[in-house]
Amino acid sequence: MPARDAGYCGGMQMPPPRGTLSQRVRDALADSSTRPLASRPAPAADDHADAMLSLWMLHELHYRGFDGVDERLEWDPALLGLRRRLEDDLEQDLRARFARSGVRAESAEEIFRIAEEHEGPSLASYVHRHATREQVLELLKARSVYHLKESDPVSWVIPRLGPVAKAALMELQYDEYGGGDPRRLHAHLFALGLEACGLDAEYGAYLPETPTEVLEQNNVMSLFGLHRRLRGAALGHLAAFEATSSLPSRRLAQGMDRLDMPAEIQHYYREHVEADAVHEQLAVRTICGALLAESPGLLDDVILGAWTCLDQEDRIAQHFWDRWGLAAAPSSAGAA
Ligand SMILES: [Fe+2]
Ligand SMILES: [Fe+2]
Structure with a gap:
């Protein structure tokens, strides 16, 4: 691998704060004085951006951490306490949204039906036919928060599974x-695609401008991945993600071809056309199927995770719709 690749494998600078709580988290991490955080209340509900960045930073301690921040803070009780409060709020929101959706299922295989019936704004369809190059670059920057650590959140789940689900997930x-x-x-x-587009492939480079909806999506994946009790939701999320990736990936690649964008970024998406057609079968039928054969009581969480994946993608698409001043959204499920 070229030396340049080391960049996105390392830690990152802490992002600028989005409110008082994320400022306090930043200060606590910078000088390793976390005790004052133990008594701080969680931010008000209307300070969602502040809460999501704070939680994202706390989760990041479990991935690659931040340059200059003591690695022992990963397991600091005050930081874990704050993380717990922020995660509880997020999980409560996710469960309330899911309850309002009315979506129910009797088996993991119904994730295919849920994904097919789900109607939301499709960024992939928009990129396919209409997006400008600048809009696609904006989208790639937002996607980089996840794609530069693609698949890492679900790796937390591996040791928590029985043999069939574990082998298939591996x-x-x-x-x-x-x-x-x-x-x-x-x-x-x-990362190669970003560089070919003239973008920064450094891990976390675009965090300062990342939409709150994208931070929330990443927090959801970490929340599901880091808690053993939420392993059903983590795998349901994975299943819906894979089941709505193949076709949108094709549309994204074709849209980028229309815009004459570099082969490297098209290659990333084309790689997912075939790979995810296989992965969706593995994730829905084998992984979630085996999990539910072992633990049938996790069905509701599997479906919660699957629906949440689709809902999170809708929220991100809506963010760009509003930002780009688009009137009507091309609709179809698509988590790519
Ligand atoms: Fe992938
Ligand atoms: Fe995949």
């Missing part, structure tokens, strides 16, 4: 992580 993750070849790691392919 098969899927093996693909995501390049099948033993670091040059084929999906996160690496995305």
Whole structure:
């Protein structure tokens, strides 16, 4: 791998704060004085951007951390206490939204039906036919928060599974992580795509301008991944993500071709057309199927995770719709 690749494998600078809580988290991490955070209340509900950035930073301690921040803070009781309060609020929101959706299912296989019936604004359809190059670049910057650590949140789930689900999840993750070849790691392919587009492939480079909806989406994946009790939601989320990736990936690649964008970024999306057609079968039928055979009581959480994946994508699409001043959204499910 070229030396340049080291950048997105390392830690990052802490992002600028979005309110008083994220400022306090930043200060606490910078000088390792976390005790004052233990008694701080969670931010008000209307300070969602502040809460989501704070939670994102606390989760990041479990991934690659921040330059200059003591690695022992990953397990600091005051930070864990704050993380717990922020996660509880987020989980409560997710469960309330899911309850309002009225979506129910009797088996994991119904995730295919839920994804098919789900109607939301489709960024992939918009990119396919209408987006400008500038809009696509904006989208790639937002996507980089996840794609530069693609598949990492679901890796937390692996040791919590029985043999069938674990073996199938490892098969899927093996693909995501390049099948033993670091040059084929999906996160690496995305980094090459960013660089070819003239964007910064450094991990976290675009965090300061990342929409709150994207931070929330990443927090949801970390929340589901980091809690063993939420393993059903993590795998349901994975299943819906994979089940709505193949076709949108094709549309995205074709849209980028229409705009004459670099082959490297098109390659990232084309790689997902075939890979995710396989992954959706693995994730829905084998992984979620085996999980529910072991633990039938997790069905509601699996469906919660699947629906939440689709809902999160809608929220991100709506953000760009509003930002770009679009009147009517091309509709179809699509988590790519
Ligand atoms: Fe991937
Ligand atoms: Fe995949």
